[in-house]
Amino acid sequence: CLPPGTSQGQWIAYGYINSWLSVYNDNYCKSMSTQVHEVGHNLGLAHSAKDGVSYGDKSGMMGFSYNRDDGPFLCFNPAKTYQLGWFNDKAVEVDPINHGTWSGLIIGSSDYKNDLAGESANVIVKIKTGGSKDYYVGYNRKKWMNSGVLLAGDRVTIIEQGDGYSQSDFVGNLAPTTEQPLNSKRIFDNFGNSGRNLVVEFVDRESRFDEANIAIYFDDCVYPACCEGAQCNMVISNPIPAPTFPPTFPPSTRKPTGKPTGKPTGKPTAAPTENQNFSIEYNNNQSPPAQPKELLNENFRYDLGVFSNTGVNEVTREIFQYVLTASFPLTNAWSNPSITTVVPLQNTNTVKVTFWYNAERMRYGEGFKLQYSTQHGDTWTDVNSYVYGEGGFNTANKWHHAELETFQVHEGVSTVQIRFVGETERPVTESVFHVAGVVISGQ
Structure with missing residues (x-):
């Protein structure tokens, strides 16, 4: 709860998506519905609309x-x-x-x-x-x-x-x-x-x-x-929804105005369309399929969290567009920044990675890769490449969602290394991109 005058403008409250943090302005700390609404954002819920009104x-x-x-x-x-x-x-x-x-x-x-x-x-x-x-x-x-x-x-x-x-x-x-x-x-x-x-x-x-x-x-x-x-009544057996893993994201209501809580002046970038990704068994005698197991959830609240710098250029923890991020500076083709972490697989061998990324400034052809290694970092395998100017990644200062990037490792492998590494072929550049809300699950 913040006292009046802490920040400019008439605002009520905001909550971070899939996070512990909600912020309330002055007397709205006492509003029960405002508290529940913002905690709903903390739980990963978007707004409930009616007739084209986001809060309707x-x-x-x-x-x-x-x-x-x-x-x-x-x-x-x-x-x-x-x-x-x-x-x-x-x-x-x-x-x-x-x-x-x-x-x-x-x-x-x-x-x-x-x-x-x-x-x-x-x-x-x-x-x-x-x-x-x-x-x-x-x-x-x-x-x-x-x-x-x-x-x-x-x-x-x-x-x-x-x-x-x-x-x-x-x-x-x-x-x-x-x-x-x-x-x-x-x-x-x-x-x-x-x-x-x-x-x-x-x-x-x-x-x-x-x-x-x-x-x-x-x-x-x-x-x-x-x-x-x-x-009649041929239905799919009672479902067990797979968990969704949206990242910590900008305040869903940056500076709302009016009473009741009105349409925010700033809204999150496009809502994720992440699929629940579970299979359905139509034979009720069958056991339901195993659900994904969360292995890692890093929102960079405390420096780089479980990640460590492994490149020449240092990756730093920054707040960009109200989001806690890992900030990657690109300077030249010989000094690519990277961060790496080791993930225990907990008896899973299908690994799924989801995260957000944003090009603060970047030239066409530059970008980064998501990679993994089961050889202690001696060799790396690309999961996917994110090249500015390709596949919809062509707008600066816009959040993009990498949904369920998936790879498999051999059974019996107990850990895997995950790496984000920047890439440029330019001899000189001043590009910067950000990664946020990294969630890794296994199945």
């Missing part, structure tokens, strides 16, 4: 915040809680194009541990579209920890979101057919380019009001006739 979804805490110290009581929307994996044992994936229709009961997040709720009831239904974004369906039950929800209380909500750090969009909310038949369905035309229209219907509430009966089907059949027999 009032059904969850990643929308607007309010200058109150005692509320409102509401949760994150279904897309965000799915991303966090909080209700994993009561989340289900539905693939309508490949596996037919589905119907079942869903409950609100407040009833997750309610013994009176049906054992088969889910908290989240993810509808796979086959595209870059999927739909997430939840019952926005207005009770207990969600009793103060300000949008679509006691209705079924549909949220659209991509993988990883991605802004969600409030698509719609449904009332039961038995109460408001005109507001009980949402139709998605030409769903997933299948040539068929998908229907999501809030059929009715169960007698206790805490359970919502929903159906997902195509409009070329009539519910419930189309949801009987072998083609």
Whole structure:
């Protein structure tokens, strides 16, 4: 919490993505919703939008915040809680194009541990579209920890979101057919380019009001006739979402203005589109696939952290565009900077690396490489090259995301060395690039 006047301008708060740090201005330290919103950023969540407004979804805490110290009581929307994996044992994936229709009961997040709720009831239904974004369906039950929800209380909500750090969009909310038949369905035309229209219907509430009966089907059949027999409820078994690893990133709300928390004057560079990257077994008797194991997460909070200088030019820890980075100076073709670390593999042999990079100033043809070695640094193997002017890396002072750069080592190898090394063929240059948020996982 910062006292008034610490920094210029009217701002409320900001939180670093996937970090421990959130900063609050003056009295907004007392705002419960602001605290939860910024902690959401710390957990890797982007904003919850509605109708083109970045903060417009009032059904969850990643929308607007309010200058109150005692509320409102509401949760994150279904897309965000799915991303966090909080209700994993009561989340289900539905693939309508490949596996037919589905119907079942869903409950609100407040009833997750309610013994009176049906054992088969889910908290989240993810509808796979086959595209870059999927739909997430939840019952926005207005009770207990969600009793103060300000949008679509006691209705079924549909949220659209991509993988990883991605802004969600409030698509719609449904009332039961038995109460408001005109507001009980949402139709998605030409769903997933299948040539068929998908229907999501809030059929009715169960007698206790805490359970919502929903159906997902195509409009070329009539519910419930189309949801009987072998083609009904063919779903992917309860998923175990793979962890996402977005890096510490610029404050998501650099200098917001107005009340409630408004659209920030500065926003993070393009949200990551990192895939969850997990395989699904359709045979429920099969064990779920092994999930990635985080081996290293370096945000350069303390100098270069686990990395050490191994090149002629010294790499330094800098703050660039509000981000803690490793800063690489390029001076000539004979003095390339590099940093190296040793990573214990913990019985894994598929290694995945994700990080952010930014060219503060750089000439075309210059760049850097990500390399690994299992020979104590005697020989190095390129994972990928990042050359300025190629593959979209052509704009200075713009953050780029290297997503899941992957390589394999032989079984039995216990450690691997990872190296970032700058490259230039120029006899004289003054280029500088930055690397941030390095996460390494094994599988």
